[in-house]
Amino acid sequence: MQRYLAQRLLLLIPVLFVISLLVFSLMHLIPGDPAQAILGFENTDPAQLAAVRRDLGLDRPVYVQYARWLGRLLTGNLGTSVRTGRPITTLVAEALPFTIELAVYSIALAVLIGIPAGTLAGTTSSRWADAGMQTLTLLGLSLPAFWVGAMFILLFSVYLRWFPVLTYTALLDAPLANLRGFFLPALTLAIPNAAAIARMVRASLVSVRREEYVKVARAKGLSEWRVVRAHMLKNALIPVVTLIGIVAGYLLGGAIVVEQVFAIPGVGRLGLQAIVQRDYPVLQAVVLVVTALFVLVNLLVDLIYVFLDPRIRYA
Amino acid sequence: MLVCRSPKAVVGLLILATIAAAATMAPHLAPYPVTEMHPSDRFAPPGGKYALGTDFFGRDLLSRVLFGYRTSLLVAVMSVGFALVCGSALGMSAGYIGGALDTTLMRAMDILFAFPVLLLAITIVVVLGAGTLTTVLAIGIVYVPIFARIARAPTLVVREHAYVEAARALGQRTLRVIARHVLPNISTPIFVQATINLATAILFESALSFLGLGTQPPYPSLGLMVSEGRNYIELSPWPTVFPGLAIVLAVLSFNLVGDALQEILDPRLRQTWVSS
Numbered sequence: 001m002q003r004y005l006a007q008r009l010l011l012l013i014p015v016l017f018v019i020s021l022l023v024f025s026l027m028h029l030i031p032g033d034p035a036q037a038i039l040g041f042e043n044t045d046p047a048q049l050a051a052v053r054r055d056l057g058l059d060r061p062v063y064v065q066y067a068r069w070l071g072r073l074l075t076g077n078l079g080t081s082v083r084t085g086r087p088i089t090t091l092v093a094e095a096l097p098f099t100i101e102l103a104v105y106s107i108a109l110a111v112l113i114g115i116p117a118g119t120l121a122g123t124t125s126s127r128w129a130d131a132g133m134q135t136l137t138l139l140g141l142s143l144p145a146f147w148v149g150a151m152f153i154l155l156f157s158v159y160l161r162w163f164p165v166l167t168y169t170a171l172l173d174a175p176l177a178n179l180r181g182f183f184l185p186a187l188t189l190a191i192p193n194a195a196a197i198a199r200m201v202r203a204s205l206v207s208v209r210r211e212e213y214v215k216v217a218r219a220k221g222l223s224e225w226r227v228v229r230a231h232m233l234k235n236a237l238i239p240v241v242t243l244i245g246i247v248a249g250y251l252l253g254g255a256i257v258v259e260q261v262f263a264i265p266g267v268g269r270l271g272l273q274a275i276v277q278r279d280y281p282v283l284q285a286v287v288l289v290v291t292a293l294f295v296l297v298n299l300l301v302d303l304i305y306v307f308l309d310p311r312i313r314y315a
Numbered sequence: 316m317l318v319c320r321s322p323k324a325v326v327g328l329l330i331l332a333t334i335a336a337a338a339t340m341a342p343h344l345a346p347y348p349v350t351e352m353h354p355s356d357r358f359a360p361p362g363g364k365y366a367l368g369t370d371f372f373g374r375d376l377l378s379r380v381l382f383g384y385r386t387s388l389l390v391a392v393m394s395v396g397f398a399l400v401c402g403s404a405l406g407m408s409a410g411y412i413g414g415a416l417d418t419t420l421m422r423a424m425d426i427l428f429a430f431p432v433l434l435l436a437i438t439i440v441v442v443l444g445a446g447t448l449t450t451v452l453a454i455g456i457v458y459v460p461i462f463a464r465i466a467r468a469p470t471l472v473v474r475e476h477a478y479v480e481a482a483r484a485l486g487q488r489t490l491r492v493i494a495r496h497v498l499p500n501i502s503t504p505i506f507v508q509a510t511i512n513l514a515t516a517i518l519f520e521s522a523l524s525f526l527g528l529g530t531q532p533p534y535p536s537l538g539l540m541v542s543e544g545r546n547y548i549e550l551s552p553w554p555t556v557f558p559g560l561a562i563v564l565a566v567l568s569f570n571l572v573g574d575a576l577q578e579i580l581d582p583r584l585r586q587t588w589v590s591s
Binding site: 250 | 425426429430431432433434437438439441442444514518521522525526528538541542544545548549552555556558559562563566567570571574
């Protein structure tokens with residue numbers, strides 16, 4: 001296990017290196033001159049343009065620019081926003097807690113909804129209950145988050161006034177108000193993931209219900225609930241952990257749309273603002289940070305998987 | 316036809332056929348020109364002159380939804396088609412030829428997989444500039460690794476089969492062997508994946524348009540319509556409600572067909588309703 005862990009961690013280095021190279025290259029492919037964008041398009045003074053390019057290091061060869069950027073990156077310095085002049089590390093550090101809270105909250109809701117729903121569909125003896133649950137989960141997978149979010153705001157915030165409109169407090173300052181404020185965005189993000197989890201649980205339960213060990217458990221006279229909980233679900237939930245990992249990674253990137261709908265000042269919104277303002281160093285940092293987190297979450301899930309399923313042996 | 320025995324597939328195909336027909340016939344079915352404004356009828360409710368109501372500019376929502384479907388379906392089919400062709404070609408080449416080509420191609424796919432999909436699509440759009448064609452490319456590129464993986468795994472099995480060896484022994488060229496003998500035998504999972512991806516491609520296109528990075532105004536896209544309608548949702552919810560429902564219907568129809576196909580191909584997913 002330790003060897004596997006070391007191998008996986010070592011493998012992270014080239015992966016992150018290639019990702020950084022790709023992100024840097026992509027940002028340099030964006031048409032337009034960053035120096036011109038900073039100065040404003042009405043200012044065409046060549047001397048000023050040259051000065052800004054020199055300040056940003058844009059007059060150097062691309063590989064030198066990359067090496068300098070990578071060097072700064074290794075010291076935790078993501079550069080400076082060309083729009084606000086603020087350090088990007090600070091901007092990301094301010095936005096990241098919102099995105100992470102949204103992701104964790106929505107995963108919790110997705111699990112709370114998805115596992116019972118999947119268990120019901122996978123163990124019910126009613127064809128209609130199963131068909132109904134399957135239709136509902138397919139519907140859940142078909143809902144665009146930005147539309148669901150808008151509908152939730154309209155229904156629960158504007159008409160019914162059950163939830164505040166676009167106001168967020170810090171989790172540690174007012175935990176209940178914070179959870180209430182984040183409920184609708186988290187639920188919006190949770191719906192397709194709850195549907196995916198429910199489908200996975202159902203498929204797993206359907207595939208194990210005729211296994212020998214389940215028949216033995218029933219033959220021993222265990223109650224149906226005990227058979228499901230102690231024997232079927234235990235094995236059926238292992239692939240769900242992988243799915244939750246994939247979902248967690250997706251949420252880090254996919255939260256962009258929900259952050260935009262609910263005006264949450266998270267990393268996704270920071271990235272979108274950077275696109276609108278042509279603040280490409282910020283966009284570069286956002287893409288890099290989110291992708292690195294995505295890779296790390298996937299690694300973490302793989303490791304949890306090894307702990308959960310002793311049948312898996314990594315040579 | 317097994318598909319016809321699945322109620323899910325039948326319902327999905329019926330909805331899909333209706334949507335596809337409506338989108339194709341949009342210029343004939345739309346009651347009003349798609350960008351025509353009726354300032355005196357802004358935010359008209361559904362019914363009367365306008366079946367689904369009008370938006371902020373007094374544009375007919377039904378006409379815009381019909382044309383929005385055209386954009387959504389066009390982008391979905393083109394992007395999935397692009398990914399299917401490129402991804403399958405890469406996956407089959409990697410699996411059939413193997414060696415260094417396999418390692419290089421699949422590691423490149425792994426790197427693409429390392430990016431969160433929406434973020435990668437957004438980055439590609441920013442690099443290439445927003446627009447319908449760019450959206451096709453962005454979604455297509457994001458989906459290429461999925462098809463490459465789906466195509467590679469069965470290719471590894473098929474290339475060892477006697478009929479493929481016989482074709483090789485007869486001196487057929489690699490490209491011909493792949494096209495004539497490998498492709499027909501690995502096409503089923505690729506086809507099912509394409510159906511599923513068509514559903515997510517519609518969601519993708521609408522999300523990119525919602526963020527202002529897809530189809531550009533004034534041409535209608537369902538995501539863009541939701542985005543525009545959202546600004547006036549308290550004045551009139553219809554410009555937001557109907558385009559959203561239209562997206563749900565299209566995505567649901569693809570999901571129903573994809574789900575039914577998966578069940579047909581993997582009977583383990585079906586519940587058996589014998590009393591147990």
